[in-house]
Amino acid sequence: MLISPLTHETVPKVADLQRVCFPPPFPADLLWTRDQLESHLQVFPEGQFVATADGEVIGSASSLVIDEDNWTKHADWETTVGGHRFSRHSQFGTTLYGADVSVRPDWRGRGVARALYKARFDLVCDMGLVRFGTACRIPDWLTWSSSNPGQDQFAYCQAVASGTVTDRTMTPLVRIGLSLVDIAIGHMEDPESGNSAAILEWRP
Numbered sequence: 463m464l465i466s467p468l469t470h471e472t473v474p475k476v477a478d479l480q481r482v483c484f485p486p487p488f489p490a491d492l493l494w495t496r497d498q499l500e501s502h503l504q505v506f507p508e509g510q511f512v513a514t515a516d517g518e519v520i521g522s523a524s525s526l527v528i529d530e531d532n533w534t535k536h537a538d539w540e541t542t543v544g545g546h547r548f549s550r551h552s553q554f555g556t557t558l559y560g561a562d563v564s565v566r567p568d569w570r571g572r573g574v575a576r577a578l579y580k581a582r583f584d585l586v587c588d589m590g591l592v593r594f595g596t597a598c599r600i601p602d603w604l605t606w607s608s609s610n611p612g613q614d615q616f617a618y619c620q621a622v623a624s625g626t627v628t629d630r631t632m633t634p635l636v637r638i639g640l641s642l643v644d645i646a647i648g649h650m651e652d653p654e655s656g657n658s659a660a661i662l663e664w665r666p
C-alpha cells in the first residue's frame with residue numbers, strides 16, 4: 463500500500479470511491495464530483511492524498527488550510543470549508559482541516575486511514591501549522607441514542623473518546639491520535655450522525 467498525492471489520473475477513481483464509501487442514507491449530493499476534486503488540486507494540491515494498492519485507489523483524504531478564527535468557531539461544514547471547492551482555504555491559516563477521509567470497505571481495519579493520517583500529520587509539521595483539525599461523523603449515534611434516552615451527542619462523543627463506546631468512524635480517528643474538542647450540532651445533513659459531528663484535533 464502506498465500513500466501519494468492526488469493526481470489528475472486518480473481523480474476519477476477517487477470520485478468512484480466516494481460512492482462506495484458513503485452509501486445512503488448519506489446524501490449523494492455531498493459526495494465529491496470529478497470536477498470538485500480537480501478544484502481541490504488547483505486550490506491546495508499538497509493536501510490531497512490517495513492510498514493505492516496494485517494500481518487501485520483504496521483510500522483518499524482531502525484537506526485545506528483554514529484560519530484560526532474559522533477553526534475556533536466550529537461552524538457547519540459549508541461555512542468552514544467554503545463549499546465543495548474549498549473557497550475558505552487560506553495560505554496564512556493555522557489549521558490543516560480534514561474535509562474527508564475514506565477507505566474502501568474491503569481494506570478497512572488494515573491501517574490505511576492510519577497511513578493517510580500520517581501523511582496529514584507530516585504535512586502539519588512540514589508547514590509549521592498549529593494543528594490538524596476535523597469534524598468527524600458519528601454514524602452510530604442514531605442507534606446508541608435509541609437505547610440511551612436523555613443522553614446528548616456530547617455525552618456520546620465523550621464515551622467514544624474514552625473508549626467505553628465504539629463508533630465505526632470516530633473510534634478509528636481516536637485510535638489514530640485525535641482528541642475530542644467539541645461537538646457541532648447541525649454540522650451537515652447526515653441522518654445517522656443526528657446531523658452532528660465530533661470536533662477533533664491533533665497537535666504536533
Ligand SMILES: CC(C)(COP(=O)(O)OP(=O)(O)OC[C@H]1O[C@@H](n2cnc3c(N)ncnc32)[C@H](O)[C@@H]1OP(=O)(O)O)[C@@H](O)C(=O)NCCC(=O)NCCS
Nearest residue numbers: 563564565570571572573574575576598599630633634637
Ligand atoms: C473511518 C475509516 C476511514 C477508517 O479507516 P481504516 O483504514 O479502516 O482505519 P485503520 O485500519 O487505519 O484503523 C485505525 C484504528 O482504528 C481501529 N478501527 C478501525 N475500524 C474500526 C471500527 N469499525 N471499530 C473500532 N475500531 C476500528 C483500528 O483497529 C485501528 O486501531 P489500532 O491501530 O489501535 O488497532 C473507514 O472506516 C471509512 O472509510 N469509513 C467510511 C467513510 C467515513 O465515514 N469517513 C469519515 C468521514 S468523517
